[in-house]
Amino acid sequence: xxEDQDSIRKASRRREGRxxxxxxxxxxxxxxxxxxxxxxxxFALPVLGLLGRAPWSRLATLxxxxxxxxxxxxxxxxxxxxxxxxxxxxVPVAWTLCRYDFPGRSLLRGLVLLPMVLxxxxxxxxxxxxxxxxxxxxSPLYEATGLVLPFSTxxxxxAGVFVAMPLMVLTVEGGLRSLDQRFERAAETLGAGRWTVLxxxxxxxxxxxxxxxxxxxxxxxxxxxxxxxxxxxxxQGRTQTLPxxxxxxxxxxxxxxxxxxxxxxxxxxxxxxxLRDHWWRSR
Amino acid sequence: MTRRLIAGSLAILLVASCAGxxxxxxxxxxxxxxxxxxxxxxFGDIETAFEGAHPGIDVVLNLGGSSLLREQILAKAPVDAxxxxxxxxxxxxxxxGLVSGEAPVFARNTMAIAVPAGNPGxxxxxxxxxxxxxxxxxxxxxxxxxxxxxQVLQRAGVTARPDTREPNVRALLTKVEQGELDxxxxxxxxxxxxxxxxxxxxxxxxxxxxxxxxxxxxxxxHPEAAAAFVAFVLSEEGxxxxxxxxxxxx
Numbered sequence: 001x002x003e004d005q006d007s008i009r010k011a012s013r014r015r016e017g018r019x020x021x022x023x024x025x026x027x028x029x030x031x032x033x034x035x036x037x038x039x040x041x042x043f044a045l046p047v048l049g050l051l052g053r054a055p056w057s058r059l060a061t062l063x064x065x066x067x068x069x070x071x072x073x074x075x076x077x078x079x080x081x082x083x084x085x086x087x088x089x090x091v092p093v094a095w096t097l098c099r100y101d102f103p104g105r106s107l108l109r110g111l112v113l114l115p116m117v118l119x120x121x122x123x124x125x126x127x128x129x130x131x132x133x134x135x136x137x138x139s140p141l142y143e144a145t146g147l148v149l150p151f152s153t154x155x156x157x158x159a160g161v162f163v164a165m166p167l168m169v170l171t172v173e174g175g176l177r178s179l180d181q182r183f184e185r186a187a188e189t190l191g192a193g194r195w196t197v198l199x200x201x202x203x204x205x206x207x208x209x210x211x212x213x214x215x216x217x218x219x220x221x222x223x224x225x226x227x228x229x230x231x232x233x234x235x236q237g238r239t240q241t242l243p244x245x246x247x248x249x250x251x252x253x254x255x256x257x258x259x260x261x262x263x264x265x266x267x268x269x270x271x272x273x274x275l276r277d278h279w280w281r282s283r
Numbered sequence: 284m285t286r287r288l289i290a291g292s293l294a295i296l297l298v299a300s301c302a303g304x305x306x307x308x309x310x311x312x313x314x315x316x317x318x319x320x321x322x323x324x325x326f327g328d329i330e331t332a333f334e335g336a337h338p339g340i341d342v343v344l345n346l347g348g349s350s351l352l353r354e355q356i357l358a359k360a361p362v363d364a365x366x367x368x369x370x371x372x373x374x375x376x377x378x379x380g381l382v383s384g385e386a387p388v389f390a391r392n393t394m395a396i397a398v399p400a401g402n403p404g405x406x407x408x409x410x411x412x413x414x415x416x417x418x419x420x421x422x423x424x425x426x427x428x429x430x431x432x433x434q435v436l437q438r439a440g441v442t443a444r445p446d447t448r449e450p451n452v453r454a455l456l457t458k459v460e461q462g463e464l465d466x467x468x469x470x471x472x473x474x475x476x477x478x479x480x481x482x483x484x485x486x487x488x489x490x491x492x493x494x495x496x497x498x499x500x501x502x503x504x505h506p507e508a509a510a511a512f513v514a515f516v517l518s519e520e521g522x523x524x525x526x527x528x529x530x531x532x533x
Contacts, residue, residue, distance in 0.1 A: 133418070134462040150463050151418060151446040233447025233458075234423065247450065251350040251425040 071223035071245035082160030082221035090168030110206025126229025155232035160221035168213040308353035310474040325528040343475035348451035386498035390530040404465030412443040472529035
């Protein structure tokens with residue numbers, strides 16, 4: 001914990017006033033507890049179902065197969081790449097949407113968030129129409145460079161960026177919005193340049209949102225299925241990520257599918273639980 | 284502005300859902316028929332003709348890769364009748380005790396090479412599926428289409444170099460139609476239907492013939508309606524509709 005972050009944290013606590021100091025009770029009243037329990041069961045039961053059916057004794061063998069190993073490797077590469085690209089492009093998008101006033105901003109924001117609500121298959125088809133070999137942009141690209149994005153690992157990454165980047169934009173924009181710009185103004189009046197303000201004030205203050213954004217986009221890209229299958233196809237070692245391998249294995253080798261699903265559940269859950277410490281607690 | 288937009292969209296959804304509900308007669312028996320993806324167009328016509336003849340029955344088609352449908356049925360999906368793209372899948376369902384009565388074969392199909400209009404890859408036969416510079420799509424080996432493809436390639440002694448293995452034949456065909464793939468092996472009937480794809484015939488000695496069986500599921504809650512549908516598929520009218528879509532008849 002740097003001194004900067006510490007002082008910022010104290011400042012933001014002061015802004016929140018007394019709410020932080022109230023002791024939270026252990027148990028909610030029934031009218032909240034009952035629907036909350038049902039809601040939580042809805043999330044917990046499928047995971048329990050998976051754990052109950054998982055082929056624990058054969059897990060190592062199943063995960064050691066070529067299909068599993070190649071899918072694991074490909075998923076690792078493509079999800080991390082998608083998260084990095086989402087970071088590099090998503091933060092500037094969030095910055096633009098939050099800090100600048102221009103006509104059509106609401107429309108742009110809607111456009112950015114569209115992949116979150118669109119069925120991924122529709123997203124994949126749209127990507128194909130735009131960036132496929134016969135697509136709007138894909139066709140001249142292919143003519144000029146011979147580059148074909150569909151059916152390549154690059155296509156998998158692109159599909160991942162398309163569905164996951166909205167989460168980055170959303171979380172970072174939320175972080176920027178809740179940031180009190182008076183801190184930045186104060187730094188400026190104290191003689192800090194633009195770069196220094198960004199480095200010493202803005203970035204540390206939105207860092208938790210950015211970290212949350214990275215984790216969420218990564219997890220979303222890891223789980224991406226529909227757009228990947230539609231846009232990038234399904235080939236072991238090139239485009240067959242974990243979710244695709246699970247889908248194919250479900251129809252031939254259910255134990256292998258369960259083993260792969262288990263990996264995804266555990267890895268994603270671990271990241272999301274760890275994220276809680278970074279994100280919610282630091283607020 | 285925002286509020287009006289939201290209210291407007293909600294109103295549209297509401298009207299649409301009311302219209303949908305109005306179209307659905309509550310007295311009608313809803314018959315869920317799971318059928319192979321390759322039957323999409325033929326069963327669409329059969330559904331229309333059958334509902335015309337049986338106004339009390341509403342046929343709902345669940346079309347997909349046969350092996351996916353098998354998994355749904357094995358997981359006790361409420362399916363009334365099932366028509367997969369090969370006999371082996373039906374036998375697995377029967378072994379699980381889920382088939383009621385006979386499973387007659389009602390249609391036959393063969394495989395064909397599909398290429399986009401204009402044949403940009405210059406594909407002339409099965410040998411071209413081994414050309415590395417072409418974008419080649421095949422069905423996943425888990426679905427019947429993929430198993431038949433493997434047999435065809437084995438008989439022709441060709442080692443294909445696929446760029447994707449699509450989970451069902453319709454997905455594969457769509458990508459060929461769009462010109463995203465240079466070629467792929469699909470059912471002969473599919474290319475007959477296709478918009479913008481052209482069929483290249485596979486020589487008889489390399490080709491395989493597939494049988495489509497149909498059966499009533501033992502878990503059906505509408506055995507009479509299911510029996511009527513199966514009888515219709517096997518009837519002269521059903522055969523004519525299947526034939527019109529390129530299926531061979533047993």
